[in-house]
Amino acid sequence: MTLIGHQAVKQQLEQTNATSLILEGTARIGRRGLAHWYAMRLNCQRPDTLEPCGKCASCQNFLAGSHPDLLFVSPREETSTGKRARNSLIPISIISASHDTGKDYEVHVLEFLELAPRYRHKVVIFDGAQFLNESAANALLKSVEEPPHKARFVFITEDVSGMIPTIVSRSQRYRVCPVPDHILEQHMPDIDPELLAFAAGRPGLVLQAEKTKAVLQAAQAFLSQIQLGLLEALSAADQLEKSFDRLLSPDALRFALRALPPQSRIKADHALETTLQALERYATPSTAFSSLALEWRAALGLADN
Numbered sequence: 001m002t003l004i005g006h007q008a009v010k011q012q013l014e015q016t017n018a019t020s021l022i023l024e025g026t027a028r029i030g031r032r033g034l035a036h037w038y039a040m041r042l043n044c045q046r047p048d049t050l051e052p053c054g055k056c057a058s059c060q061n062f063l064a065g066s067h068p069d070l071l072f073v074s075p076r077e078e079t080s081t082g083k084r085a086r087n088s089l090i091p092i093s094i095i096s097a098s099h100d101t102g103k104d105y106e107v108h109v110l111e112f113l114e115l116a117p118r119y120r121h122k123v124v125i126f127d128g129a130q131f132l133n134e135s136a137a138n139a140l141l142k143s144v145e146e147p148p149h150k151a152r153f154v155f156i157t158e159d160v161s162g163m164i165p166t167i168v169s170r171s172q173r174y175r176v177c178p179v180p181d182h183i184l185e186q187h188m189p190d191i192d193p194e195l196l197a198f199a200a201g202r203p204g205l206v207l208q209a210e211k212t213k214a215v216l217q218a219a220q221a222f223l224s225q226i227q228l229g230l231l232e233a234l235s236a237a238d239q240l241e242k243s244f245d246r247l248l249s250p251d252a253l254r255f256a257l258r259a260l261p262p263q264s265r266i267k268a269d270h271a272l273e274t275t276l277q278a279l280e281r282y283a284t285p286s287t288a289f290s291s292l293a294l295e296w297r298a299a300l301g302l303a304d305n
């Protein structure tokens with residue numbers, strides 16, 4: 001996993017004795033990379049600098065993606081209704097085998113922690129820690145308070161206020177900040193300036209340059225096409241629906257609006273929020289996107305009646 005920047009946080013992580021950590025920051029900024037770096041550094045058998053050696057048996061396991069002391073937990077999309085996933089969730093069934101009646105998971109956190117580590121510390125990383133529901137957090141709490149075999153926990157979140165307070169109060173918090181442009185440029189000297197501006201310090205977007213550019217172009221095409229006429233606007237809505245990326249497109253659409261006059265931008269932003277909320281509620285996507293195209297035309301002062 002490529003990690004760009006974040007030297008200051010790495011130094012703090014290297015020195016901490018806290019057994020439960022929260023990495024808080026925007027998506028694509030490098031939180032998962034940092035969590036993996038921390039677990040690798042912690043278990044390195046020859047850590048003579050800030051960086052893990054990359055050569056010892058533990059590091060080799062990490063680099064092969066099969067470290068016996070690392071457990072990575074991410075939210076499951078709830079699909080019980082058979083429709084598109086509505087909620088992300090880290091359920092109690094992944095915390096403890098005794099609650100996993102549907103046998104949904106091969107490995108469970110509490111059972112994983114029962115055995116001593118093969119190297120130095122077991123590390124459990126929770127990605128999307130705000131999706132740990134209350135029963136899951138409660139089942140975990142005793143282990144966070146008194147980690148078996150000196151295990152470590154890393155909770156990754158965009159916003160700590162969404163996490164269960166009992167976990168937050170027992171954890172050391174680290175803010176993961178945007179990476180300065182000049183550091184991103186060192187890793188990608190010929191980076192497109194627009195991509196760099198859109199990335200706004202999020203290396204994950206730069207590392208996936210092709211995908212990010214495609215999403216940006218789709219957003220810009222939508223904005224230009226809706227201005228051509230009503231039929232073109234409805235066809236642009238169809239195109240946007242097909243290429244829509246739930247994680248990236250909202251940001252790309254906001255980015256496309258940046259050149260508009262403030263009044264238009266405020267209205268268009270508002271229409272975008274309404275569309276995103278409608279999509280969350282399972283509204284028919286084609287209606288939501290058509291309505292966005294029409295609202296954006298109105299925001300730009302283009303009358304349709």
Ligand SMILES: [Zn+2]
Pocket residue numbers: 043044045046047052053054055056057058059060
């Ligand atoms: Zn090593």
